[in-house]
Amino acid sequence: MLCFSLFFIAVVSSTLLPPGAIRPSADCSKPKEFPEHTSNAFVKKINDRRRLMIDGRQKNGLTGRNLPTGESVAEMEWSCNLEEKAIAALKEQFGKERLRDNNTCPVRAPEAPNGTTGFWKCIGCNVEGSERDPVDVWLSEMDEASITPHPDPKAYVRCHGKNRNYCNLVRYDASRIGCAQSECNGRKYVFCLTNKP
Template identity: 35%
Template sequence: MQTIDITPYSHEKIKVSLLPLALSQDYEEVPYCKNGGKALMEDVLSHTIDSINKNVRYRLQAGTQLNGPTTSGPKFLPKAKKLGDLKWSCDLELEAMKLLGDKCLETAPAAPAGKTGLFFKFDGEEDLSYVTAISAWLEEIDNAPLSDAATAGAAVTYQGDAKTANFANLIRKDITEIACAQAHCKQGGEKYRAFCLLNKPPLKKGDALYQKA
């Protein structure tokens, strides 16, 4: 079991990440899951599932996903073969909620065996949510590219780079389910934590993220 703990690199980046990646539809302000989950319908569908499936995964399959900053000209990740859509798991959400609890932990909870945990912490801002974490993780690729070693073979692979570890986990072809929990604390200032679970074991160096088209 393993949990990836990546803290955003800068205060400015978080301000950018507050903008959702997907266009919003109108949804009732009710939880998506009816089994005790707390994530709201719009956050789950528009800002998580659509942000991953209809934005980043779509661009990978179209060959239009940028690989790193564009200061020296745009570079793109290799075009992907078909990637399955990611779905929100109500069972995983309950697991994530139990592990994170209602406290603003300083270190990531341990993910259950056979699952991957992604942990986000940020202090000093108001009105953040786990959606901020999803946006920040998907934007990792805007700040740091996947390496030549990662893109050289018949498949794009994970090479253990912490700067893009969360992005790599969200695009990997083998995951089919995701869910997140969040905590907000005011003792000692505004604090936010998010913890997401994926339904596959942690990536190891050399694992395929996706097959090239």
């Protein structure tokens, strides 16, 4: 089982995030193919959740308690490099599905390239919540399931397989995201990558 850790140490403030946040330099000014308004919305939603961690206001699921205060949390920025990798992975998955099943639409998530974490969502796939915004779905995991905290409040927060998407989107050292989307038979497929495995 994968163990994702979130470790937070206050260092530097940025213009968008309060003290305790680190702002990385962007590798591009706007997405190559992904809709710019959507990429901006994705990044904002992720940074808003990170802000809750930094401020110590992120609820730990339905427990009523907050997670420990986040520190040294890097601000998420759009990455054209990761966008290109997501585009390639999504195209490759479409190709695999066509060859294997003679199906034109993928039913499985693409594999995330080494050194990245992948996030997959099909919009309009007859699954409960499939019409919701992908980032909202991934981040809302924390609203529905709690993480078992360590007795020492200064210890690493470990997700232990719970809330995989949420934990990887707010983890302190993930600072870049890039996404690809494709449409097929009235469905939209979104695949995103962050810069940490």
